[in-house]
Amino acid sequence: MLGVARRLAVEAARVIEAITTFGSLGKRPLPLLLPLSLTLTGLVSLTQNLYSWAAALVFSLVMLPYARPRLRELAYLTLYLAVFAAVIELPVLITGQSRVAGLSQLYRPAPPSSWNIDGFLFFVARITLAPLPIVTLVYATGWPRVASTLYRIKHLRRVAGMLTLSLLLIPRSLRNLFSIVAAREARTFEEGYMREWKLLATAVGDFIADSTGYSKRLEMAIKARTFTEYPFEVRE
Amino acid sequence: MKPLLELRRVFFRYGKRSPYILSGVNLKIIRGKVYCIVGENGSGKTTLLHIMAGLLEPEKGEVLLDGKPLKEQLPRARRLIGILFQNPETMLFNPTVYDEIAYAPRQLFDEGETRKRVLESARLLGIEDLLERPTTSLSYGEKKVVALASIISYDPEIILLDEPLSNLHPERKRRVLNMIRSLAAKGKAVVITSPDLELLDNICDVTLTLSEGRLKEGG
Structure with missing residues (x-):
């Protein structure tokens, strides 16, 4: 079960990361x-x-x-x-x-x-x-070129910005979840499906905590360079 | 001289039951000076910079920008303050390096002026060859320099740099140090944090040590 889930997540991350390069x-x-x-x-x-x-x-x-x-x-x-x-x-x-x-x-x-x-x-x-x-x-x-083109159209800049954020965050989150699982797996000596279930279930808490921390830092980074109320807002 | 940014008896802690990270910090930031804040890991250097940038609010005390409370001037006042995060990974959220550096100028200037500023910032830091690259494909050091370029491109008056020299190779380190010197020469106030004063290569006009939540003069 864990192997299949990991494989699916890694492939999904790879599929998305392939879009984010040229x-x-x-x-x-x-x-x-x-x-x-x-x-x-x-x-x-x-x-x-x-x-x-x-x-x-x-x-x-x-x-x-x-x-x-x-x-x-x-x-x-x-x-x-x-x-x-x-x-x-x-x-x-x-x-x-x-x-x-x-x-x-x-x-x-x-x-x-x-x-x-x-x-x-x-x-x-x-x-x-x-x-x-x-x-x-x-x-x-490559998504960066598409997004760059969309960025030049004032009304699409916000949407392009949000899509870019999603494309950056989804693969990071998927990989991160399984690095958390791997860290637990290395120190768990039980066998069987129950062990895999426990590993995944207990990793979710860490995953949520880590993702919350990361999103807070990212929010700060966006805020720090945004001079209006909303990110990706464009000068009129 | 009137301080550009001033912290008056600032107290901060993460949560009501946690100990104070900053307890009664006073600091005056004046134009044209380079301030170096040293302290051990976990001493509160990053928290202090986040408070100075208006990203965190102190529990007690005041942060004044040009004599007025910073909080009341946000978000517009952010164009006067640039902050480089310790981990550049979290600072990059645009598709290409060009767009990353252009993110802030695009809110302030037209596309022609934005382009001029992006190219100038990239030239200063020697990253012209990276402009068309996706931000996801950069090395850690490259990300750090791109993050720095994304700040200087909108020409803020106060520049807060959280461990700007860590994980940079010597050539990039030299460029960053030169840039800091030229920013100060242009009248900008620069605040740098570092775990070790030796890394800062004598660029500090004022050296401060953050220890046990208090800021003291001297390294």
Whole structure:
């Protein structure tokens, strides 16, 4: 149990950290590619038009060579999305009663069948494909370049700042949790699932204390260089 | 000369039942001087700097900026005070080094002036080559210098540096020391903490020792 949890957390941290470094695609085409990728993501999420699906796929495939050093992380991310979508859609597969194909289709029942395989696959494909254009673009160029571009737009600076903070904090927190667990593990000599459960459960307290301390220090650092009431506020 | 920042009988402790970290600290900070505060680990140096920056509030006593209570002038007064944290890891929260240094100037100036200030600060500290790098990819020493550049870029009047020379290689250390000297020459007040006076290489105009919650003159 602990091994699987650790593996998942480390992979999740790696996937996010891969975004926070630079990709091989430069900053220059971003003002064009960023809105395009967001439009494609929106189209796949909200319509059933296969052309938009194909366009999203083509866009993502074009971005792939630029994301080459991080293809493994990108594959993991896509796999996570597919697995989570499949888990959520599992009841539909079994009951075959409804098909949640997207926001526009939310309340439209599909023709009943004993196994709603097409509905299941449709949902999983949609959930996996919808974020791919923006995700591959971010992997191809790196979040810092995307955020830097967004920082130049006054009204997006706050959002970009908050997203950047999350991307810095999530991997740090995940790694930190398991370094706390490892420190306990080294001095615990019991065996079995009970030991693993105890290790994880007792590490949570330390984790919360450490994260609280870190967030307080970070808050101070932001406050120290913020001259207005709200961080990321922009001079008018 | 009228002090820029003044602490009057400042008491501070973390929690009602904890012992006082600072008990009756008095300090006057004057323009153009370098103040060095030495003391053992845990003596309260960092807490003192956080109080001077208005990040912590004293339990008793007053902190005055230009003769008026600092608390009443926040957050705008923060542009007059720059603080370098002991651990630079917690100071960096922007995507690239450029954005990190530009964070404060962007609140005060237009993009052209911001760029000018970022480049000037980077040049002073010899980190022009780092500007496009993500902050997550920097070494500890690089983070420390970037954090310092992010302060000098908005030209504060009081600069509080919490152990600025620790974990820096000699070349970076030399640049930081030169920068401190030039800041003082320009009339800025600089306060530096260090566990050891020897590290500070004779740049101190006033040396103070923090021990048992009290500040005494001399190293």
